[in-house]
Amino acid sequence: MQESANYQKMLEEVEGIVKSITSPDLDLDRMVNQVERGYELIRQMRLRLDETKTKIDQLHQRYETKES
Numbered sequence: 691m692q693e694s695a696n697y698q699k700m701l702e703e704v705e706g707i708v709k710s711i712t713s714p715d716l717d718l719d720r721m722v723n724q725v726e727r728g729y730e731l732i733r734q735m736r737l738r739l740d741e742t743k744t745k746i747d748q749l750h751q752r753y754e755t756k757e758s
Contacts, residue, residue, distance in 0.1 A: 697738055700731045707731075 707728040711721050 693738070697735060700735050704728055704731050704735075 707724045710716060711724050711728075716724075
């Protein structure tokens with residue numbers, strides 16, 4: 691459950707970054723920093739999704755094999 695909460699926090703941060711970089715008042719240097727942070731969060735989220743998919747695939751194979 692903790693991992694889901696962390697993923698949700700990352701998603702909320704990415705959404706906040708998207709909102710902030712669309713502001714016309716945003717400083718260019720701050721925008722670059724925000725975009726960089728956003729890409730890092732997205733990379734982490736993709737890794738988590740890949741790990742989750744792998745685990746689900748492994749569980750599927752394990753239980754599918756037992757039923758056969």
